Amino acid sequence: MRKLFLSAAALLLVSSAFAQSGANTVNESQVSQAGANGATVDQSSFGALVNYSSVNQTGTNTADVDQVGANDSFVDQIGASTATVNQDGGDGFFTGTAGYQVSDVSQVGINIANVTQTGDSNDSFVDQTTGAGVVATANLANVDQGQNNSNSFLNESDVTQINEANFAQITQDGDRNVSDSNQTSDVSVTAIDPSGYLQGSFVDQIGGRNFSLVNQDGGNQRSTVVQNADGLGAAPFTNEAFVDQDGTLNESLINQDNLLVGALISADNSATHTQVNLVGGPGNLANTVQVGANTAVVTQTNN
Numbered sequence: 454m455r456k457l458f459l460s461a462a463a464l465l466l467v468s469s470a471f472a473q474s475g476a477n478t479v480n481e482s483q484v485s486q487a488g489a490n491g492a493t494v495d496q497s498s499f500g501a502l503v504n505y506s507s508v509n510q511t512g513t514n515t516a517d518v519d520q521v522g523a524n525d526s527f528v529d530q531i532g533a534s535t536a537t538v539n540q541d542g543g544d545g546f547f548t549g550t551a552g553y554q555v556s557d558v559s560q561v562g563i564n565i566a567n568v569t570q571t572g573d574s575n576d577s578f579v580d581q582t583t584g585a586g587v588v589a590t591a592n593l594a595n596v597d598q599g600q601n602n603s604n605s606f607l608n609e610s611d612v613t614q615i616n617e618a619n620f621a622q623i624t625q626d627g628d629r630n631v632s633d634s635n636q637t638s639d640v641s642v643t644a645i646d647p648s649g650y651l652q653g654s655f656v657d658q659i660g661g662r663n664f665s666l667v668n669q670d671g672g673n674q675r676s677t678v679v680q681n682a683d684g685l686g687a688a689p690f691t692n693e694a695f696v697d698q699d700g701t702l703n704e705s706l707i708n709q710d711n712l713l714v715g716a717l718i719s720a721d722n723s724a725t726h727t728q729v730n731l732v733g734g735p736g737n738l739a740n741t742v743q744v745g746a747n748t749a750v751v752t753q754t755n756n
Contacts, residue, residue: 480522485509490516498522504542510534524554533563541571560592564616569597573606573627582615591618599627599660607631608660620653630658631665638671638700650675650702658692659683659712665694672700672731682720682745683712690720692745696727703728704738711745720745729754 496504514534564581581592598608652674680692692709711720728737
């Protein structure tokens with residue numbers, strides 16, 4: 454629901470910019486392709502001006518979107534697809550007054566998505582699905598937000614993956630980081646990753662307030678969450694991680710730390726593991742490492 458709201462808000466902002474200042478104040482690009490497709494979009498705007506890019510591709514697809522300013526990027530791909538989105542702005546050095554940037558990647562087929570956002574108020578949505586088939590059609594998603602910018606005000610990442618094998622890496626550096634990773638796989642197939650896992654989720658967060666939610670449903674799945682509270686944002690300095698795994702061979706690691714050594718106020722750490730192992734599965738493994746004011750809850754069930 455939030456995804457639809459943000460997308461609609463982005464569209465409204467673009468429409469408002471056209472209405473107030475005329476088309477010459479906005480960069481708008483719309484690309485629609487079918488076949489063997491390659492699309493490259495480069496946009497730059499300054500002040501309160503807006504970049505808007507929409508890429509729709511069906512077939513064998515490559516999309517490369519680079520934006521500097523107040524940025525909206527929407528990539529919709531069906532087939533064998535690779536999407537690369539680089540955005541620099543969102544009330545950062547280049548944009549001045551603009552307070553957001555949005556990247557939305559939707560892929561059906563053999564999917565690779567790479568999203569890099571530098572600046573404040575970064576929103577990234579990655580949705581990857583494919584039908585039943587060979588395990589080689591793995592979903593790969595990499596999201597990097599607030600890169601080299603520890604003062605990024607708010608980073609939000611939402612990754613949803615449905616496939617025989619799913620791998621996601623989310624890296625966030627900012628004052629407030631929120632990550633939501635959802636993965637569903639087919640336990641009957643053979644793993645292609647050297648680790649033997651069908652699903653892998655890695656979340657790395659550095660900031661004043663870090664929140665991570667990981668849901669994995671299937672089998673042979675590993676989740677790693679690393680959170681470091683740097684205390685640069687407003688108190689309380691918090692790390693919160695929730696991992697929910699349902700399937701066979703569940704492994705979850707949560708590592709929470711306070712980067713302010715010797716600080717008078719420690720980070721409030723909360724870690725929750727919930728694991729359900731199906732009949733005949735090898736079991737559940739949960740590992741929690743915390744430094745600060747700590748709470749850990751581990752619930753493991755063998756059905």
